[in-house]
Amino acid sequence: MALTHPLNPPELPSHCTLPPGSHCSKHNPHPPNSFQSLISTITDILGPSSGLDSTDIDVNDLKSAMRSYQSHEAEWAEYAHKDLSRNYTRNFVDRGNGNANMLILVWTPGKGSLVHDHANAHCIMKVLKGKLKETLYEMPSVPDTPLTVTRSTVYNSDEVTYISDDIGLHKIENPDPENIAVSLHIYTPPWAEQHGCYCFSEKTGKKTKVQMKNYYSVNGLIESKKPQSC
Numbered sequence: 001m002a003l004t005h006p007l008n009p010p011e012l013p014s015h016c017t018l019p020p021g022s023h024c025s026k027h028n029p030h031p032p033n034s035f036q037s038l039i040s041t042i043t044d045i046l047g048p049s050s051g052l053d054s055t056d057i058d059v060n061d062l063k064s065a066m067r068s069y070q071s072h073e074a075e076w077a078e079y080a081h082k083d084l085s086r087n088y089t090r091n092f093v094d095r096g097n098g099n100a101n102m103l104i105l106v107w108t109p110g111k112g113s114l115v116h117d118h119a120n121a122h123c124i125m126k127v128l129k130g131k132l133k134e135t136l137y138e139m140p141s142v143p144d145t146p147l148t149v150t151r152s153t154v155y156n157s158d159e160v161t162y163i164s165d166d167i168g169l170h171k172i173e174n175p176d177p178e179n180i181a182v183s184l185h186i187y188t189p190p191w192a193e194q195h196g197c198y199c200f201s202e203k204t205g206k207k208t209k210v211q212m213k214n215y216y217s218v219n220g221l222i223e224s225k226k227p228q229s230c
């Protein structure tokens, strides 16, 4: 996909009479899109497609980039497929040179994910629309024991949060009974897609391996209807 950074707009053709740095819809029909610029910036931060190792990634840079983007629905709407028969849809956006999975999740009103881990990877989430409630749990030190809640936070549109298995487990819910919520998730390295992750029962702590390699849509196009979430 064509990625254009707003700070470095493409040169206009020499016969264009607009001032330097302007967007010329005649010569470039796609206006610079800040969402695509964010994806490009994240890909740059993650670096070239080699040496995948979570310790190489500066998570603070990723968080800052996610915070600086101001959500505009028209910029990401092509990825945000809702399906009210599911708790949420997972829509693939980009692979960041093979170093990540960038997904847009569309949350059905009043629904959420099961408690899950993040396959030893970083997960940064930005709310693009609506509100999302995150409930954090301690990572159980003894298998098959009830989970302990450590914190519960509601994030508004444009807010960013981060989780890894070092912090604990979480579940995400859309607390609005009527309106969908939308979020952007960066998983790096893409271990959940490659190896799956675990979902946990809150009451018993029993964990179940779940495949995370199926998506509701890829690059905006709806895939076959396979199970694809916790």
Ligand SMILES: N[C@@H](CS(=O)O)C(=O)O
Residues within 6 Å of the ligand: 090, 105, 113, 116, 125, 170, 171, 172, 185, 229, 230
């Ligand atoms: N990690 C979850 C979404 S969330 O509840 O953070 C997933 O990728 O399906």
Ligand SMILES: [Fe+2]
Residues within 6 Å of the ligand: 116, 118, 123, 170
């Ligand atoms: Fe998660």
